[in-house]
Amino acid sequence: MTSDFIDELRGMYEEHGGIKLDYESGEGIDLGYVGDLYALLRAIDEVVPRGSVMYVEGEPVDEIRTFLSDHGASMPQRVWRGTFFPEPEQFHLAIEDDNLARFRELADKYAEPEIAYHLVVYDTEGVLLSAYDAGSDHVGVSSRLGEAAIRHLEVVTKAVKSE
Numbered sequence: 441m442t443s444d445f446i447d448e449l450r451g452m453y454e455e456h457g458g459i460k461l462d463y464e465s466g467e468g469i470d471l472g473y474v475g476d477l478y479a480l481l482r483a484i485d486e487v488v489p490r491g492s493v494m495y496v497e498g499e500p501v502d503e504i505r506t507f508l509s510d511h512g513a514s515m516p517q518r519v520w521r522g523t524f525f526p527e528p529e530q531f532h533l534a535i536e537d538d539n540l541a542r543f544r545e546l547a548d549k550y551a552e553p554e555i556a557y558h559l560v561v562y563d564t565e566g567v568l569l570s571a572y573d574a575g576s577d578h579v580g581v582s583s584r585l586g587e588a589a590i591r592h593l594e595v596v597t598k599a600v601k602s603e
Contacts, residue, residue, distance in 0.1 A: 458518035460560075461567040461580045468567075468580050469590065472599035477552045477575025478544070480559070483596035485540040487589040488561050488568055494540065495519040496531040498557035504546055505529070511539050522558030522572040535561070552576070569593075 461468040474480050484494065493513040500508065508531035516532035533539060547555045552575045561569040570580045579599065581590055593599070 458520045459562060459567055460520035461570045461582060463580070467583050468570075469583055470601075471579040471581050471590070471593055471597070472601040473577065474571065474574075474579045474597040474599050475576060476597065477555065478548065479597045480571060480575060480579065481540070481544045481547060483593045484559075484561060484569065485544060486596065487585065487592050488535060489563065490536050492535045492561055492563045492568060493517070494533045494535055494543075495558075495560040495562065496533060496556045497522055497528045497559075498553070498555070499529060500531075500556060501550055501554045504543075504550065504555060505531075507543060507546055508533055511543075517562060519560050519562065519567075528557065 463470075488494075493516060495516075496508055497519075511533055513532040513534040519530070519532075521528065521530070533543060556574055557572075559569070559571040559574045560567055565584065566582065567580075568582045568585055571577070579593075579597065581593060583590075585593075
């Protein structure tokens, strides 16, 4: 490999970075495997504080793309992408008023890959929830959500803990 190629790969990796759930400090908790994106979206709507932001990564259908673009957060943060290459579309949905409920109504009309590949919910202090491969992988949550909210997420999403 040439050094130019390696430099290019390094640059791509650095651009890939951003905020992510901190498992090393003990703040990040593995909720378990969640196999239902729609239940996950409902649970997010029910427990995350208004004023948070939901990062949506993927290649959504036009109706969802337009909604996400029209309801973007005013001050989005850089989030650790779930897709390295090619660079996916990225949206930051402001979780305020009924934005998330309206997003869920739209999402109900489409298959999971037409909605999002990855979801990350964050606030000014960092990541509250991360769902890379949303609806078909493990979900991580921040202990900052509190025990009751985490338990509610487990129940609504039917999260399955690894043995």
